[in-house]
Amino acid sequence: MYQGKPTALVGIDLNKKTGSYELRAEFSNGDIIKKSVSVDKREKIEAPLGIPEKLGGNTKASQDKLVSTLNEDNKKLADIRTNVKSLWTEKFIPPLKQISVTSDYGYSRKTGEYSIPHKGVDYRASEGTEIMAINRGVVRITTTLRNHGKTIVIDHGQGVMSFYLHLSKIKVKVGDVVKLGQIIGLSGQTGYTLGAHLHLGVRINNIAIDPVKFLELFK
Numbered sequence: 001m002y003q004g005k006p007t008a009l010v011g012i013d014l015n016k017k018t019g020s021y022e023l024r025a026e027f028s029n030g031d032i033i034k035k036s037v038s039v040d041k042r043e044k045i046e047a048p049l050g051i052p053e054k055l056g057g058n059t060k061a062s063q064d065k066l067v068s069t070l071n072e073d074n075k076k077l078a079d080i081r082t083n084v085k086s087l088w089t090e091k092f093i094p095p096l097k098q099i100s101v102t103s104d105y106g107y108s109r110k111t112g113e114y115s116i117p118h119k120g121v122d123y124r125a126s127e128g129t130e131i132m133a134i135n136r137g138v139v140r141i142t143t144t145l146r147n148h149g150k151t152i153v154i155d156h157g158q159g160v161m162s163f164y165l166h167l168s169k170i171k172v173k174v175g176d177v178v179k180l181g182q183i184i185g186l187s188g189q190t191g192y193t194l195g196a197h198l199h200l201g202v203r204i205n206n207i208a209i210d211p212v213k214f215l216e217l218f219k
């Protein structure tokens with residue numbers, strides 16, 4: 001229930017085949033609601049991205065290492081337990097007081113022979129900027145990963161999760177229940193970054209969706 005209405009959020013993967021899909025919701029009283037959804041083609045945008053010296057610079061070896069370790073990082077963030085009930089009742093908000101997108105969701109970063117999809121959004125945030133929880137939830141992961149750097153994962157319940165990457169400081173611990181807008185850490189440039197910023201990811205049932213479009217739903 002959101003603002004008095006039964007509400008469902010469905011994530012559609014970046015690589016979902018185009019076409020028409022039927023969504024079907026079945027209620028406990030037996031009612032069924034069906035809705036047709038069209039998945040359209042997304043223009044493929046590719047941009048080169050270098051590897052910083054701290055991760056080996058632009059060599060074939062460091063490109064290979066980047067891709068293999070990215071897979072390891074992502075495995076550690078896959079299949080996170082989610083609360084069966086929604087933990088939030090208010091609107092989702094952006095994670096920073098000042099919002100400026102520096103790198104959109106969905107384009108591919110060309111790194112040598114690899115093309116790595118950007119499955120989150122980058123916001124301008126100088127080192128040490130306060131990062132807020134985009135809604136109420138429970139902290140599932142606080143960790144430091146090679147490429148994602150210092151990372152926090154918040155579970156908002158019913159499969160909705162938010163991911164905060166490249167932080168310089170983490171101010172929460174696993175199991176903490178965080179409030180909407182609570183300061184959870186400080187931005188930084190840990191892991192695979194070419195400078196300080198905040199990477200925000202949002203997943204619905206483990207599908208990484210566009211955080212900017214997601215936040216627009218609640219405006």
Ligand SMILES: [Zn+2]
Nearest residue numbers: 120121122199
């Ligand atoms: Zn990013």
